[in-house]
Amino acid sequence: MRDVAVVGFAQRQMAQFDGSPTCVELLVPLFADCYEQTGWTRRDIGFWCSGSSDYLAGRSFSFVQAVDAIGVIPPVNESHVEMDLAWAMYEAWIKIQTGEADTALVYAFGKSSAGVLRRTLALQLEPYTMTPLWPDTVSLAGLQARAGIDAGLWDERAMAEVANRSLTDAEKNEYAVRQGGSSVEELLSRPMYADPLRKHDCAPVTDGAAALVIAAEGRAREVCERPAWIRSLSHFVDPMSLGTRDLKRSPSAQRAGAASDLDGVEVAELHAPFSHQELILCSELGLADDVRINPSGGALASNPMFSAGGIRIGEAARQIWSGSADRVLGHATSGPALQQNLVCVMGSEG
Amino acid sequence: MPRTLSAPVTVAFDYTRSTGPVLGRFLSGLRDGVVVGGRTSEGKVVVPPPEFDPVTHAAVDDFVEVADTGTVTSWSWVPEPVKGQPFERPFAFALVTLDGADAPLLHALDVPSPDDVTTGVRVRIRWRAERVGAITDIECFEPAVAEVRGAPATSLEAAAASARSETPEVSRLASLAPQPPAVTGIVVPIELDYLYAASPEESLFYTSLSEGKLVGQRCPTCGKVYIPPRSACQADGTPTAEEVELPDTGTVTTFCIVNVPFLGQRITPPYVSAYVLLDGADIAFLHLILDIAAEEVRMGMRVKAVWKPKDQWGTTIENISHFAPTGEPDADYETYRVHL
Numbered sequence: 001m002r003d004v005a006v007v008g009f010a011q012r013q014m015a016q017f018d019g020s021p022t023c024v025e026l027l028v029p030l031f032a033d034c035y036e037q038t039g040w041t042r043r044d045i046g047f048w049c050s051g052s053s054d055y056l057a058g059r060s061f062s063f064v065q066a067v068d069a070i071g072v073i074p075p076v077n078e079s080h081v082e083m084d085l086a087w088a089m090y091e092a093w094i095k096i097q098t099g100e101a102d103t104a105l106v107y108a109f110g111k112s113s114a115g116v117l118r119r120t121l122a123l124q125l126e127p128y129t130m131t132p133l134w135p136d137t138v139s140l141a142g143l144q145a146r147a148g149i150d151a152g153l154w155d156e157r158a159m160a161e162v163a164n165r166s167l168t169d170a171e172k173n174e175y176a177v178r179q180g181g182s183s184v185e186e187l188l189s190r191p192m193y194a195d196p197l198r199k200h201d202c203a204p205v206t207d208g209a210a211a212l213v214i215a216a217e218g219r220a221r222e223v224c225e226r227p228a229w230i231r232s233l234s235h236f237v238d239p240m241s242l243g244t245r246d247l248k249r250s251p252s253a254q255r256a257g258a259a260s261d262l263d264g265v266e267v268a269e270l271h272a273p274f275s276h277q278e279l280i281l282c283s284e285l286g287l288a289d290d291v292r293i294n295p296s297g298g299a300l301a302s303n304p305m306f307s308a309g310g311i312r313i314g315e316a317a318r319q320i321w322s323g324s325a326d327r328v329l330g331h332a333t334s335g336p337a338l339q340q341n342l343v344c345v346m347g348s349e350g
Numbered sequence: 351m352p353r354t355l356s357a358p359v360t361v362a363f364d365y366t367r368s369t370g371p372v373l374g375r376f377l378s379g380l381r382d383g384v385v386v387g388g389r390t391s392e393g394k395v396v397v398p399p400p401e402f403d404p405v406t407h408a409a410v411d412d413f414v415e416v417a418d419t420g421t422v423t424s425w426s427w428v429p430e431p432v433k434g435q436p437f438e439r440p441f442a443f444a445l446v447t448l449d450g451a452d453a454p455l456l457h458a459l460d461v462p463s464p465d466d467v468t469t470g471v472r473v474r475i476r477w478r479a480e481r482v483g484a485i486t487d488i489e490c491f492e493p494a495v496a497e498v499r500g501a502p503a504t505s506l507e508a509a510a511a512s513a514r515s516e517t518p519e520v521s522r523l524a525s526l527a528p529q530p531p532a533v534t535g536i537v538v539p540i541e542l543d544y545l546y547a548a549s550p551e552e553s554l555f556y557t558s559l560s561e562g563k564l565v566g567q568r569c570p571t572c573g574k575v576y577i578p579p580r581s582a583c584q585a586d587g588t589p590t591a592e593e594v595e596l597p598d599t600g601t602v603t604t605f606c607i608v609n610v611p612f613l614g615q616r617i618t619p620p621y622v623s624a625y626v627l628l629d630g631a632d633i634a635f636l637h638l639i640l641d642i643a644a645e646e647v648r649m650g651m652r653v654k655a656v657w658k659p660k661d662q663w664g665t666t667i668e669n670i671s672h673f674a675p676t677g678e679p680d681a682d683y684e685t686y687r688v689h690l
């Protein structure tokens with residue numbers, strides 16, 4: 001296995017982006033940030049991979065148009081996944097493992113506000129017996145939250161504690177579209193929205209884009225004093241049918257964690273678009289009480305589709321670069337109710 | 351004035367899907383007013399039946415009829431239903447384990463408020479009167495009669511009565527008539543509504559068109575002029591900032607003769623769709639070539655825009671009705687060779 005590190009990270013997140021869903025306008029400055037952080041130009045990048053979905057904003061082949069932001073004469077080695085940035089990074093990591101490339105810039109973008117996001121996502125469900133009912137993301141998360149409440153695994157107070165900590169931490173995050181903690185009591189006094197969920201239990205609809213630069217041993221040290229070395233990268237998926245899943249759990253997250261060495265993790269950035277899902281993830285990953293969760297504010301503060309998982313990896317990597325942690329975890333999720341999960345453990349030691 | 355132009359757009363498609371034997375059995379059952387589950391290798395009855403066993407991965411072929419009554423195992427209130435959901439008014443999505451099943455089915459539960467549902471409540475299926483073999487043959491779940499307090503008894507009693515009167519007739523017909531054919535396919539209409547925004551550069555292009563002007567942008571790195579302008583030069587990745595107004599004359603680089611009729615076609619075939627390279631531009635764009643017989647159109651032909659009357663202009667490329675020959679000598683191949 002080649003040692004590969006995260007050496008660059010840039011993001012733009014906003015409640016509403018008023019430009020084209022190809023997001024070229026957002027990607028150009030993101031790439032400029034990555035070039036500045038590494039001192040590289042596009043010619044130094046051996047592999048490119050993007051994550052996006054045309055369903056989000058109704059623009060066909062938006063990922064093809066997005067390639068304009070790279071500038072592709074002469075041509076570049078490029079790929080695309082209809083998945084979160086974290087999975088685009090997984091493909092790039094594999095590419096580097098094959099020896100075909102030493103460096104990669106992966107990016108993702110999405111304009112969720114162009115449609116009704118919670119409705120659009122019904123198209124990722126089982127198409128015969130679920131999609132025709134248009135079960136929205138919030139309702140499915142509500143079914144999951146109540147299952148855990150009824151079983152006594154968590155309660156509304158525990159969910160409010162997650163939201164309050166996230167919104168408080170988000171005050172320091174310039175990209176958070178929702179921020180400002182108050183108190184658990186104040187949050188619990190707010191009205192129910194999708195009973196058992198209050199609005200602060202649900203991630204805000206967010207537009208945005210993000211990019212990560214990864215590089216193999218040798219190239220990584222050229223450009224980064226303390227590269228965030230990827231110690232493990234693992235992902236699993238649970239069945240599509242909700243009936244055969246125990247919604248209180250996320251076996252795929254548990255397996256992704258079990259395939260990683262979580263000893264000594266100090267900071268975990270967890271992609272939990274609903275407050276109770278952070279509780280499920282902490283339990284499935286077996287994170288100790290002293291692990292600092294989501295110092296960025298997490299997905300409850302901003303959750304740009306297709307970037308938010310990769311942003312967790314970028315935020316975790318920054319903890320290594322700055323020297324504030326030696327071992328961190330970035331997590332990404334996809335699908336309804338924590339169906340698919342990726343765990344990336346990074347360390348300061350090569 | 352907003353920074354960019356935008357317009358509503360709806361994307362729609364009717365997906366036709368074959369069901370296969372397992373989902374076909376389930377959907378045939380719904381059409382006939384019966385819920386069919388599948389027994390897994392662990393002995394559990396799952397509704398809808400999974401096509402393959404979750405543990406052994408063998409095809410599921412042990413089907414079990416379950417009741418149309420059951421128990422709510424979880425629910426979530428839907429305060430603001432979205433288009434296509436079972437109700438336009440607030441309702442609950444519920445997981446319901448039907449009597450005889452071991453795993454829950456997701457569907458709507460019709461109750462007036464979240465105060466009218468708790469986990470563990472008994473419910474029954476409200477069947478749609480006309481059933482076609484789809485999950486929507488189940489209109490929703492509703493509280494089971496005996497356990498509803500203060501519900502309008504009349505409608506529930508009428509439903510129960512109609513179910514009773516239906517049952518003997520269905521079984522009598524079933525014994526006399528051949529079984530209706532099994533469901534083998536479904537049609538799922540998908541419709542998504544968006545607010546589609548143009549980029550600032552595209553907005554400039556379309557706004558200029560509404561003033562009868564063709565405006566592109568020049569790449570500061572390679573000097574190429576793009577029309578319509580793009581957010582970044584596709585060769586260099588550099589944002590194209592400098593605006594360049596172009597004339598409405600140009601050269602046909604390549605073209606095709608459209609002979610095939612299609613839905614929504616506005617011109618009777620044969621007609622010509624061509625790439626027109628405007629004078630001063632480095633990228634050609636697609637438009638119609640009319641006012642000339644299709645077989646006379648050629649590469650290198652010089653053309654000029656024919657604009658619609660000004661009172662019909664909007665922020666659209668359709669302000670130009672088509673391009674027509676100028677009558678000038680054809681352009682040298684060398685002048686457009688690199689633009690093919």
